[in-house]
Amino acid sequence: MKRIAVFNQKGGCAKTTTVVNLAGILSKRGYKILVVDCDPQANASSTLLMENDENDVPTIVDVLSGHININEAVQVAYLRTRGNGKPKDVGISVIPAERGLSAVDLASESVLADAIHDLIGEYDYILFDCPPYISVFTINILAASDYVLVPATVDKDSLDGYGELVKTIYTLKCNGVDLKILGVFLTLLNQRESFDQYICRQCAKIFGDEYIPVSIRRHTFAKQASLFGRPLCYYRPSSPVAKDYDALVDNILERIK
Numbered sequence: 477m478k479r480i481a482v483f484n485q486k487g488g489c490a491k492t493t494t495v496v497n498l499a500g501i502l503s504k505r506g507y508k509i510l511v512v513d514c515d516p517q518a519n520a521s522s523t524l525l526m527e528n529d530e531n532d533v534p535t536i537v538d539v540l541s542g543h544i545n546i547n548e549a550v551q552v553a554y555l556r557t558r559g560n561g562k563p564k565d566v567g568i569s570v571i572p573a574e575r576g577l578s579a580v581d582l583a584s585e586s587v588l589a590d591a592i593h594d595l596i597g598e599y600d601y602i603l604f605d606c607p608p609y610i611s612v613f614t615i616n617i618l619a620a621s622d623y624v625l626v627p628a629t630v631d632k633d634s635l636d637g638y639g640e641l642v643k644t645i646y647t648l649k650c651n652g653v654d655l656k657i658l659g660v661f662l663t664l665l666n667q668r669e670s671f672d673q674y675i676c677r678q679c680a681k682i683f684g685d686e687y688i689p690v691s692i693r694r695h696t697f698a699k700q701a702s703l704f705g706r707p708l709c710y711y712r713p714s715s716p717v718a719k720d721y722d723a724l725v726d727n728i729l730e731r732i733k
């Protein structure tokens with residue numbers, strides 16, 4: 477089981493979109509996936525659980541507060557894989573988030589890691605969708621992960637955030653946490669803009685091996701797929717942006733091997 481946190485402390489750089497699409501592609505390749513929604517905005521849960529009927533289900537807040545065992549908070553995501561076909565279980569489960577998450581009191585850095593322990597062996601990949609800030613809670617997510625994957629947009633805040641993150645990871649490592657940087661990749665890329673292309677080349681120079689040379693283009697299908705509660709590979713599998721995410725997964729699996 478590999479645990480990957482998708483993190484950047486900037487909002488709007490496609491963390492949630494990346495989690496949803498990685499979950500989709502990995503499930504299509506036959507892996508069992510658990511998405512743990514760790515953002516109080518709960519966008520990953522509302523996307524992946526759109527076709528689920530039940531309301532008022534347990535969330536990660538109940539797990540972190542110690543009210544329930546983590547297994548009780550797991551929901552199977554039912555997804556439409558084509559047109560208006562019936563939603564079905566494709567091998568993705570979700571632990572939803574809720575607004576109250578931002579107020580949860582965590583006694584230590586390892587509350588989430590300890591909770592996740594009870595799931596070991598059940599999933600091939602656990603993907604954490606992170607909130608856009610560094611806090612005790614984000615430290616908990618990083619401490620519960622084997623890898624951190626960083627989507628970044630072509631702007632200063634998003635790329636500066638990377639330096640902050642590296643410092644945080646260094647501090648965690650000094651405290652005995654075994655966390656690896658899977659890499660940073662660019663999202664929401666305007667392919668025709670020469671400035672965006674220039675930033676890609678600069679990132680390759682600055683980040684070296686930590687730069688994943690697969691960028692995700694900006695395309696309205698990415699937005700539409702989320703609105704319809706589906707990963708791109710089940711919504712527009714042959715679209716160029718779906719293929720970008722597929723290439724990203726190839727690269728990530730190569731790095732994890």
Ligand SMILES: Nc1ncnc2c1ncn2[C@@H]1O[C@H](COP(=O)(O)OP(=O)(O)O)[C@@H](O)[C@H]1O
Nearest residue numbers: 487488489490491492493664693694695698699
């Ligand atoms: N490749 C893309 N092309 C077009 N829109 C995108 C793409 N990736 C993400 N988006 C949109 O950008 C917005 C921010 O993405 P989101 O995944 O919610 O970011 P974050 O989780 O980092 O805040 C959302 O409206 C999303 O639908």
Ligand SMILES: [Mg+2]
Nearest residue numbers: 491492515519
């Ligand atoms: Mg998000």
